[in-house]
Amino acid sequence: MDDHKRLAVVVNSSAGSANEPHLADHLRECFEGVVILDVGDGDLIETLREAATYDIMGIVGGDGSVNAAVEVALETGTPLAVVPGGTLNHFARDIALESMETTQAAIAAGRTAVIDVGLIDGAPFVNTASFGSYPELVDERERRENRLGKWPALAIAMGKVMRTMTPTAVSINGRRTSVWLFFAGNCRYDPPGLAPLNRARLDDGLIDLRWIDASVPFGRTRTFLAMLTGPRGRSRAVKTLVGERFEIVSHEGPLRLARDGETFDGGECIVIEKHPKGVQVYVGWADR
Incomplete structure (x- = not known):
């Protein structure tokens, strides 16, 4: 010890x-x-x-x-x-x-390191936060999970969400757009697309935004594929921004949000940023 x-x-x-x-x-x-x-x-x-x-x-x-x-x-x-x-x-x-x-x-x-903590609408997250179709998918899965198990519940939830999903109209730092699926990463993620798999650093001070633009043809299909596998590489439908702070304004009322896989109700205007304090955690790597 x-x-x-x-x-x-x-x-x-x-x-x-x-x-x-x-x-x-x-x-x-x-x-x-x-x-x-x-x-x-x-x-x-x-x-x-x-x-x-x-x-x-x-x-x-x-x-x-x-x-x-x-x-x-x-x-x-x-x-x-x-x-x-x-x-x-x-x-x-x-x-x-x-x-x-x-x-x-x-x-x-x-061996410890101080890592960044992201905030979405004031709630902390260490991996990703999201709105759009993903929180709806989580809610639908959780309604069935105790009865069916995690993965069968996920498959049924995905089918229901795909039939009923609609894009969400928002402004991101004042620029209006419409999205099917939106993720915010705590620090910069690799690879490109909607398959954020790993981070080279957990203390870079950055928020990594990814979303599927609903104005691009076949956006619903692209969203379905993203939920299954996550599109990698370049796609006209996948948009990205990296920065320290973002303001998101919903044009359709309060947003249903998720952070690290847990859903909750957010507001119409949300801020995605870093917590002013980091968290000291024990880590498996040697000094970087």
Whole structure:
């Protein structure tokens, strides 16, 4: 352990492999003296706040759980240790933490970095935020997920969204456009298109915008393909902007938003920018 610092790890058992039966034993084997806090039927944020009273706050779960942990880390300043354990672990991959053992090694070596946190309508995100068809897709999937499972629910949701989706008229920094699908990345992503897979840096101070322009022919088809695979390379329908701050004005009322895969109701005028503070996280890479 990093200078014998006290570690409390929050387990969100609703997040993918975080509900594995021997998880607690595995955690105790990897992290000497760890305190394990299981959310159970309680509140994730409040459980994380309890963990943040220790020297290091740990979280086992996917990107949604990590998002909640980052929110608490911004409040408290407690260093964050991510243990991959959810259905989607994009953030853990980007900080080179592929397993519980790599997180243990990072803590033992004291390897940390301060990473950027994006804000959309005041809500933090560490990977991507979005509006348009994607939040609708997530909502439709979640209505069926408990009954059908994640991937069958996603397939049915995608079919429904494709039949009913309409473009969203917005202005981006004063320029009016109409979009099928809109993503904002926390830092610059590669490759081009709507398949943001990786980031060379997590502290570049930039917001990476990508959207599908509804004025381009076959925009609905392009959106469907983007949801399935993400178009790479150049396409007339895919537009991009990179900058430090963007103002989005909806011409169709309040926007339904998503951040790191979790949906919520936003306003008619939203700002996408960086939080003035970063978050200290344990990372798997050596000094860059």
